[in-house]
Amino acid sequence: MAQQQRTGLLEGKTIVIVGAxxxxxxxxxxxxxxxxxxxxxxxxTASRLDAMVHDIRSAGGRAYSVAVDASDATSVRVLREKVAEHTDAVHGLVNSAFATPSMKPLAQTDHEQIARGIDLSVLGALRATQEFTPLLEAGGAGGSGTGGRSGGSVVMMASAVIHHSRERYAGYKIAKTALVALGHSLATELGPRGIRVNTVAPGYIYGDTLKAYFEHLAGKYGGTLEDVYQHTAAKMDLRRLPTEDEIVDPVLFLLSDRASGITGQTLTVDCGEFHT
Ligand SMILES: NC(=O)c1ccc[n+]([C@@H]2O[C@H](COP(=O)([O-])OP(=O)(O)OC[C@H]3O[C@@H](n4cnc5c(N)ncnc54)[C@H](OP(=O)(O)O)[C@@H]3O)[C@@H](O)[C@H]2O)c1
Structure with a gap:
């Protein structure tokens, strides 16, 4: 389990992570x-989810898994039905499902690829949010409130790609920028029901997936993993890339009652690559 200090930040809450x-x-x-x-x-991938649940329970935590395809409305409905068998309120929903988009210039990108990216990132997040809205609304009555009305919290996982238009990133940018727009509109529509909707835009998340990609780049262009890391980090004010925990921290904050007055916002977490 985590090395960080535990504060009971999410005590009593049910948090659903779609695209775990x-x-x-x-x-x-x-x-x-x-x-x-x-x-x-x-x-x-049920086997990976089961391993996560095992790790959480082994550390004394509470978790269960539900297999879902976020691009399939029926599957998302079944997810909501299964969660509703366990609880009558959900306090947090994180929309993180993602599949690597086409990295070709737009001129060579087939529209079907762009549509698939939008379907998963944007409509997937919308499907889940719509399904869970009644449970998230009910989540306003629970949790460890701080005095004000503290409803359910939705967090969209976007990317700092929304801040640049580099070659080959168009498909990714289109989908994640639309996801930000979705977050804004949902914040407006769901705010009166006590539900907050915010977006986190990570620059990079320096974990095993990115390390493997940097290894691939090092092999392709010559050099070492460290060379690729330093070359990439040179663009950041902090001269390093965010760790997984540095992306997790603001998400936990936005899910918590400490962020009870924050909705409709996009928080970029990129060690200072973009000043937004
Ligand atoms: N990694 C980075 O450096 C980085 C940088 C900026 C932003 N982000 C964003 O941060 C989030 C997390 O990043 P990550 O690298 O951890 O993501 P990831 O593992 O690549 O994607 C998250 C998970 O989404 C699931 N998924 C894909 N299609 C799905 C579907 N149809 N239905 C349900 N789940 C589906 C996949 O699991 P299954 O195959 O088991 O379904 C996948 O493991 C993503 O939204 C990503 O765009 C990441």
Missing amino acids: GPGFGRRLALRAAAEGATVVVAAR
Whole structure:
């Protein structure tokens, strides 16, 4: 379980993570459970989800898994139905499902690839948010409130790609920028029901997935993993890349009652690559 100090930040809350992957998603699940939440991990690969649940329970936390395909409305409905069998309120929903988009220039990108990226990142987040809205609204009555009305919290996982238009990133940028727009509109629509909607835009998440990619680049262009890291980090004010925990921390904050007055915001976490 997490090495960080535990504060009971999410005590009594149920947090659903859609697109709980092996890096960021797993770390978020472990840390949310360590902060007192019951965590629902959801993605397509049941074996990985089961291993996450095992790790959380072994550390004394509460978790269960539900296999879901975020691009399939029926599957998302089944996820909500299964969660509703366990609880009558959900306090946090993290929309993190992601599949590597086409990295070709737009001129060579088939529209189907762009549409698939939007379907998963944007409509996937919308499907889940719509399904969970009644449970998130009910979540306003629970949790460890701080005095004001503290409703359910939705966090969209975007990317700092929203801040640049570099070649080959168009498909990714289009999907993640639309996700930011979705977050804004949902914040407006769901705010009166006590539900907050915010977006986190990581620059990089320096974990095993990114390390493997940097190894690949080092092999392709010559040099070492450290060379690729330093070359990339040179663009950041802090001269380093955010760790998984540095992305998890603001997500935990936005899910918590400490962020009860924050909605409709996009928080870029990139060690200072972009000043937004
Ligand atoms: N890694 C980075 O450096 C970085 C940088 C900026 C932003 N981000 C964003 O931060 C989030 C987390 O990043 P990550 O690298 O940890 O992501 P990731 O593991 O690549 O993706 C998250 C998980 O989404 C799941 N997924 C894919 N398609 C799905 C579907 N149809 N239904 C349900 N789940 C699906 C996958 O698990 P299954 O295959 O088991 O379904 C995958 O493990 C993502 O939204 C990503 O775009 C990451």
